[in-house]
Amino acid sequence: MSKALEPAGPSDGVNRWGLVDLFAGCGGASAGFLATGAFDHLWAADNDRWAAATYEKNLGHEVATVDLLEVAESSADVWAAGIRARHRGPICLVGGPPCQGFSSHVKVRGDSRGRNTLYGAFVTLAIALEPEVVVIENVPDLFATRNWELFADARSRLSDAGYRVRARILNFAEFGVPQERFRAVVIASRADHPEVRFPAPTHAQGAFSSVQEWIGELSPVASGEVAEDDAMHQASRHSKATLEIIRQVPADGGNRPIGVGPECLDRTRTSHGGYTDVYGRLAWQTTAPTITARCRTPSCGRFIHPEQHRGLTAREAALLQTFPSNWHFVGPFDDRFKQIGNAVPPLAARRIAEAVLSGGSHSEAGVVEIGDEPIGSSFSVLIPGIRRRGGRLAEGN
Known part of the structure; x- marks a missing residue:
C-alpha cells in the first residue's frame, strides 16, 4: 500500500x-x-x-x-x-x-x-x-x-x-x-x-486495484469503535435502525434487499432502477465507487464495509484514496471525511x-x-x- x-x-x-x-x-x-x-x-x-x-x-x-x-x-x-x-x-x-x-x-x-x-x-x-x-x-x-x-x-x-x-x-x-x-x-x-x-x-x-489490496489487512472495528493503534480507524456510531438494515445486506458487494430500509428506495428502484448503491457493500475483489465526503454514511452510497456492519472509517477512506497509512487528518470527525473525499x-x-x-x-x-x-x-x-x-x-x- x-x-x-x-x-x-x-x-x-x-x-x-x-x-x-x-x-x-x-x-x-x-x-x-x-x-x-x-x-x-x-x-x-x-x-x-x-x-x-x-x-x-x-x-x-x-x-x-x-x-x-x-x-x-x-x-x-x-x-x-x-x-x-x-x-x-x-x-x-x-x-x-x-x-x-x-x-x-x-x-x-x-x-x-x-x-x-x-x-x-x-x-x-x-x-x-x-x-x-x-x-x-x-x-x-x-x-x-x-x-x-x-x-x-x-x-x-x-x-x-x-x-x-x-x-x-x-x-x-x-x-x-x-x-x-x-x-x-x-x-x-x-x-x-x-x-x-x-x-x-x-x-x-x-485488472484494477481492489478494495482488499488496500484495506483488507486493517483490524476490525464495530459501529462506534476506534482501533487502539489508530485514531483515524474509527467507525461512525450508527443508529439501531441503520444497523438493522446493514445486517441484512449480503457480504462482499451485496445490495440492499427489496423490502429492507426506507420504502422510497424501493419505489425509485421499481420506477427507474435508481439508488441501487444506497446501503450497498463494497466488494473485496473490485474497485470501490468514488470516495466522497459522505462515505462514512451507508445511506449515501455503496459505503458499507464488505463484511463488517458499519460504514467506512477515515483510515479506510484515506487508503482507498491512496494516502499513506500514517496520514493524520486534523479536525472534527466529519471534517476528516470531507478532506478525504475532496482530495x-x-x-x-x-x-x-x-x-x-x-x-x-x-x-x-x-x-x-x-x-x-x-x-x-x-x-x-x-x-x-x-x-x-x-x-x-x-x-x-
Whole structure:
C-alpha cells in the first residue's frame, strides 16, 4: 500500500521543479508530486483551516489561508514575482479550483464569463506566474454544458498567454487507485517548454486495484469503535435502525434487499432502477465507487464495509484514496471525511507528476479528449456506456 508513495531518490539538483498548489486541500496533490523527489514545495494555499492543518502536519509546509480571488484581482503580479524570486528552475502550478463563484462578486460586477470566479482566479494567477506547466483537476462536469463557457474561456485565456492546452476525462483507476474515480484533468504546457502528455495507464479494466489490496489487512472495528493503534480507524456510531438494515445486506458487494430500509428506495428502484448503491457493500475483489465526503454514511452510497456492519472509517477512506497509512487528518470527525473525499488521490497525482517530468511519446490514459463541444448535460449519464466500451466514452477515443 505505502510503496506507491515512497519518495524517490533525490534529484541531481539541476533544474529542480518548484511546486505551487492552489486550493491544496489536505495535501493529496502535493503529496503525489513531492513523492517523486523532483519537486520542491514553493507555496500552497487553501481557505479551509482543518485541511490546511492536515497539510502542514503531514507535509511539513505552511499553507497560506488567503482569499485567492482577492489575490488574483488586486496583487497577482506581486504574488507571482515573490514566488519567482525564490526559485530559478521550472515551476508546475497545480490546483482544483471549484467551478462555483461567489455570487456576490458575479452579481455586483456583472461577470458573464466566469473571470471573477475561483476558477477564473486560478487562471489569472497562472498567467501571472507563467509556470512551465499548469495542471487542473476537477469534477468531470467541468466539461458539461452548464460549465462549458467557464472552461472554454479559461482555455482561451491560457492559449492566448502562450500555452498549449489539452483536457481529458481520466479514470484514476487506470493509475492504480482502487476506485472508479472519473475526473477532469487539464494540462497546459508553455510554448517554450516540451509539451506534457497525459500519464500512461498502469492498470487496465479488469485488472484494477481492489478494495482488499488496500484495506483488507486493517483490524476490525464495530459501529462506534476506534482501533487502539489508530485514531483515524474509527467507525461512525450508527443508529439501531441503520444497523438493522446493514445486517441484512449480503457480504462482499451485496445490495440492499427489496423490502429492507426506507420504502422510497424501493419505489425509485421499481420506477427507474435508481439508488441501487444506497446501503450497498463494497466488494473485496473490485474497485470501490468514488470516495466522497459522505462515505462514512451507508445511506449515501455503496459505503458499507464488505463484511463488517458499519460504514467506512477515515483510515479506510484515506487508503482507498491512496494516502499513506500514517496520514493524520486534523479536525472534527466529519471534517476528516470531507478532506478525504475532496482530495486528489496522491497516487494519481504522482502519475501526473511523472508525466510532467518525462514528456515523451507514451500511450495516454483517458476516457475522452475534450474538443470544441461539451460532453453533454451531465457526465453521470454517460458512465454506463463508458463501462460497456471498456473505459472509453465512445469508439475510437
